Amino acid sequence: MSKYVMVIDQRRCIGCMACIVACKAENDVPEEHFRTRVIQEVEGEFPKLRMELRSELCNHCDNPPCVYNCPTGASYKDKENGMVLLKKNRCVGCKACIASCPYDARYIDPRHGYADKCTFCSHRVAKGKEPACVQTCIGRSRIFGDIEDPESEVSLLLREHHHEVLKPAAGTEPNVYYINRILKG
């Protein structure tokens, strides 16, 4: 059994958006929709400013409201690898998952009518490759791996660094971790 997580080293992100374009090419994401984004936030007053670049994507939550609220069982949590995935043929496009996700991680694919979101590039991971965004990440800011493996880079990073998740109060128990965070979440 594995449990895949992503660690985002915010110090290393340069806001280049390579990850976004690579993700879209890999996963045939429709125009004007995104599975991942990079948010730039600036706090303070000239000239005392601080900037944060924050990659966001589906958190593959351990306590996923999108799964609980899916009436058809299309959205599910994969027990083998911890990924939150979707059986497209079961999805009726009711948007219950979209409404219940606190992270705005999902969209309806207008070409097919089903819900879609980041899959951690499960098709790549199955073949032993990193997700597309991680592969192309110019800053090596996105790091992917198995948290069950104590020797993996993600395990190492999470042991060595203070880390946070987004919206912990939502109780979703995310699996995307942020290190070297600059602004208060």
Place this chain on the structure above:
Amino acid sequence: MPISRRDFLKYTSMAAAGTAVSLSDAELFSHLFAISPEPHEDVNYIPTYCEVCFWNCGAVAAVVNGKVKKLEGNPYDPRSRGKLCARGNAGVGELYDEDRLKHPMIRTGERGDGKYREASWDEALNYAAEKMTKIKNEYGPESVAFMMHGGITTHLMNLGKAFGSPNFGFPSYGQCRAARMVAYDLTYGADVGSPERVDMANSRVIVFFGTHLGENMHNSQVQDFTEALGSRAKIIVVDPRFSTAAGKADHWLPIRPGADMALMLAWINIIISEGLYDREYVDKYTAGFDELKESVKEYTPEWASKETDLPADIIVETARELGRYAPSVCVHPGRFTAWHGNDTQRERCIAILGAILGTWGREGGIYLPTKAPLAGAAGMSYPVPSRASIAKGPHAFAQPQLMQAVRRTTITADPYPIKAWVVAGTNILRAVPNPAKSIEAIMKLDLLIAIDIRPLDTAMMADVILPECTYLERHDALKIDRGVSLSVGIRQPVVEPLYKSKAGWWICKELGNRLGVGGYFPYETYEDHIKKECAAMNIDYDELTRVGTKFYPGTDNPYITNENQPVFKTPSGKIELYSSRLAEQGFAPIPKYNRIEQPEKGWFRLLSGRSPVHSFSRTANNQKLFELFEENVLWINAKVAFSMGIRDGQNIILVNQDNIMSEIIKAKVTQRIRNDCVYMVHGFGAKSRLLSRAYGRGADDSRLMTRFIADPISGSTGMRVNFVRIEKA
């Protein structure tokens, strides 16, 4: 079998060490992709190098049934290292842009009114060649000027020289790198190269002046910068604007625009007077230290504080940091350096600062050029033009590549007329300040030939338009990379050209044939030519086509050692802190500070820069990039905006000192910029209606640059000297 990350590294280091990579094609690159083809599908993985910008990163295309499915970085290539930037990842958006130029066109209406008819290649090429020949017969070959950027450069230079013209215009010179190239040549006897030989991955301190690195994706260099961030190097960013790089900095110095030299001269003074410089290095390798020491005495921190609008104690503190970590300091030489008209002297300051800190040839500074064992094929010998180039302008140290000089002569016909332009791969109406002047020049021409991929504004002024195919559909010159190690990369077609577009080499060769200089293109296909070059350079061509990039073992010698001493091709054979060549020509041999003009109240200095998802004005129509950044906005200081009643997102118009108005642009009200300047990303405001997405989006910065100050030393066109006021739209 999937190949693990460890294997990746193994192959990369094998490639780097020059070991023949003996893997089958499928093994070489298939592990980059997760493509599961249907049984009837044919999948190929083909390496080439990217041209969405000039960084030329090694890329690999996964081609499924003749269509490019995805691009990845080539892990064996030094400029991509297996990663493409957003634009490189969006290369398919260039290839499959339905707005591409599809067939040759000949103008039927007036210049600029967009009326064309479709023509065959034969007709269009004959038309172009006949007109060029007529101009040559009447005025001489010098009256045809050639302007270019990117992959076509080798081919079009060949054509221009064969034709007998000495007149070339490179916006990438006068509008970008000229000041730096000249300043480093004067100081060290050599430029820092392209890509710049900055050893940022190993720097303890990095200094950027007004950089857009990070906003401008020079792939491998940005990777090095993020390595430095990861290893907690100290970052000092001097910029009136809180750029992305400034957002990563330990010290952001929001300097008064144009006062950079005051800060640098004060830094040099502090470093010398506090004994923080590298004494041994200075003694051994530099000339003119005593003169420098004397000359910078007047530049105290207190004085610099007034000029720069920065606290004196911060100036001292940052100078000491440079001294403390020297020589592992990278004072980045910059790339876009055409700022204020005194740019060569500002770049001289950067070069001198680096020299006294002992950074040239030192780890974390600027590494030394590779050894160059490449034999190479014999060069062509071209006819000697009977008249001298006008493209040097009146600038003492400029190379004859200045676009503004070509433009000026086209308008004045002094000392001789320029009657035709052949423009390829550069959008002159955006790339050169004040497009109204460019249009004035174009209207004087007997002939404008455009070779381009997209119907950009300049192409749509042409008499004949020759559609080039994209980099994914053609061969180009070998990429000789002088990074830490020497390597050679290949650009080769991954799919057949779409529509009736043709490779740039073919267009130039066919024009050459019709101009009677076909002998300068002694190959049937460019692939034949590359094969010959490879043979001369002792490269296995077939291997190169499979691997994409090939390293040369033993060509690296990045740092100074006892055995490996640097060579400075200056008159003194040393690093010239005092430049004898500048003195001879009557310029200050050691940079002196001169205050530049500042805007009056109600006026703002116009700054422009880059977005990480666009290359100049070229990619604005690429759907995959457009959806991330549709148009530029005007950054305006929040306090200023409040006092003027301008809200975030409000439509505004800029008016410059010559009453030229901008297109409508949205205000971005922000803390991230000083109150004496405004900022926008360059490359927007397209006028060509054939660009269905980019047309009419955002504002054109170059149009507001009716004033520029050409640097007397290098000809660099200082563009940050234009002032604007803001009106509500």
